[in-house]
Amino acid sequence: MRAPEIVTTARMRGEAAGQRHLDALAPIFGDPRVGATMGGVMSRDVVAQMLAANEREWARDGFSSWLFFETATGTPLARGGLRRTEFDGRPEVEVGWTTAPDRWGEAFATELGKLSIEVGFERLGLTEIVAFTLPENGASRRVMEKLGFVYEKTAPYRHFGDHVLYRLNV
Numbered sequence: 001m002r003a004p005e006i007v008t009t010a011r012m013r014g015e016a017a018g019q020r021h022l023d024a025l026a027p028i029f030g031d032p033r034v035g036a037t038m039g040g041v042m043s044r045d046v047v048a049q050m051l052a053a054n055e056r057e058w059a060r061d062g063f064s065s066w067l068f069f070e071t072a073t074g075t076p077l078a079r080g081g082l083r084r085t086e087f088d089g090r091p092e093v094e095v096g097w098t099t100a101p102d103r104w105g106e107a108f109a110t111e112l113g114k115l116s117i118e119v120g121f122e123r124l125g126l127t128e129i130v131a132f133t134l135p136e137n138g139a140s141r142r143v144m145e146k147l148g149f150v151y152e153k154t155a156p157y158r159h160f161g162d163h164v165l166y167r168l169n170v
Contacts, residue, residue, distance in 0.1 A: 001050060003119050008071070016065075017067040018051055019051045019055065025079055026042075029046075034101055037098075039134075045092060062124075063081065075100075077099060077103055081095070081100050082129070087130060088153070093129050097109040109139075127170050129167075133166050134163060135154060149167060
């Protein structure tokens with residue numbers, strides 16, 4: 001099964017994220033406000049590597065992140081979707097999101113998270129999805145809870161330190 005490479009929500013259009021999106025995404029991940037929630041500001045080169053990894057994930061897994069644009073304006077708003085990862089030694093499928101900081105508080109993360117969950121459960125046949133963030137990222141934790149995720153544990157995530165893990169089952 002594959003996720004659709006083009007998706008839409010009430011206010012956004014998502015495209016399978018790839019290197020062609022570097023100019024749209026680099027300013028979002030280069031913003032210090034985003035860096036504070038993502039373990040640091042990302043350089044343009046690091047964002048390019050992330051987008052190359054997204055392309056490999058789409059080819060290998062049939063899903064990964066989308067880059068979302070506001071339907072009304074065409075403005076890049078967010079990156080998010082599903083990806084395979086490992087958390088605390090266990091393979092997982094994670095839903096994640098990063099929204100342009102000037103648009104925080106407008107529920108775009110909740111909107112793309114809901115779409116991602118629907119794709120994961122209904123299209124990909126997943127039975128559970130996780131989400132995780134830094135413990136102090138209250139905004140993302142609130143999005144997780146709005147989407148029905150339940151806190152499971154706190155554990156180290158790669159070199160980023162402790163993260164809180166939430167889980168959602170079908």
